[in-house]
Amino acid sequence: CIENTSNRGGGTFYPQPVIDEIAQVASGYGCALHVDGARIFNAAVASGEDPARMVRDCDTVSICISKGLGAPAGGVLVGSRQLIEEAHRWRKMFGGGMRQAGVLAAAGLYALDHNLQRLPEDHQRARSLASRLCELPGLSVDLESVQSNMVYVATEEPASEAVARLGAEGIDFLSLGRNLLRIVTHLHITDEDIGRTILAFEKHFN
Template structure:
């Protein structure tokens, strides 16, 4: 077998801060994946997938869960579960289900978004109430969806009292309430509460295993047993039947068990990076630095990101003047200090 030599022309990566999705499986995850008992998950016969779904449901306080390839799929299956064609989905401005899921709510479920303002990613409960539509002249409201943490707002957290107030609005209006909880464990860590203190307010919740928790693949949709039975059909329609998926679910189980304890370190390092960049003269809104995501405003973002990449620090240009950094467990204190040296040079 011929060894692959390193490319000497490629810059050494000091820190990959593009996203928390870039993490690679830990040695423990790889071992668990290699040893995982498997079966046909489309038939519900994969014991490792079943264990993952049960563990996710236990942690979040739901009857059942359903393992899927991505958070986009779990969110879109939830929308299909809760709505009928021609309805609206109330969501915070900048929500992932609209910004980054390629119009799938319209393409798959035949529904459209109704945005409410969300300063720092937090909608006002009264604004949510006022967004409900009942008139025969308008598309009726089918559901309410929240995102916690809110990616585009900077990884910000919805306070527990706001969640409870929006839950009351949903109950009073007779509307289902869904949580895009891709990083809900970050929200729980930031508030010092069990994740179930957040998820208990919702009828369905999507959690992502491949972001801060560190698994290589997968998300879980959570809800009632009856809802997950129907969700299984939508997953199949979207091509999400993965057969012997226990090799992936095994890593997800370790992510659920070990990942949450690492999140506070990610948050601490994100704050350290934010303060260093602010001190160096960058435009940083410290009020939005609550978890593991940091946005910086600067001119010609793409060009600056390219220059940093040549020096070994990777970030994401998400607009002409916006750069996103995301911390994760594979960027430790030493790597972060090297990154800060590059970014503030």
């Protein structure tokens, strides 16, 4: 299984030659290759690769349409007709079926039609935020890993304290472990939000 982009990798993407090599090894051992493509379109934008080419040699791909694409809910599983028919059966057996899901499907189609082209805006905002945060005392960011819409920030103080203090000012993000923050940009984050976030960090870390 490949997660592309990689969450724990800081939002980095797999270069196409690496994906091709993994697919070749999997095929050589008779293994199926699944792509956790929750943010596959972020990976495509960041790498400049065509999404179809990225997953050409993979057996299945799961795509989230509620994260970077902004739909209220939903995901898509892509694979062969036989596999999808089997997946439908297993989904039903595990109680995963939904009725009257057309409204959610419509939102997903809208997201696919209208929100792909704006993903570079999220990436640019993430880079702008990372560039400033890495200059503040008590914080560090690996700028080379800021390839998509995620910013991982290492803190000298406990990350939970940063989450609490900035959360009180309406700046929400996650702590991952004792000294690591994860900040994600998306459809609803504007340039003004990035500016407000930077000001809040400057207030608490200067």
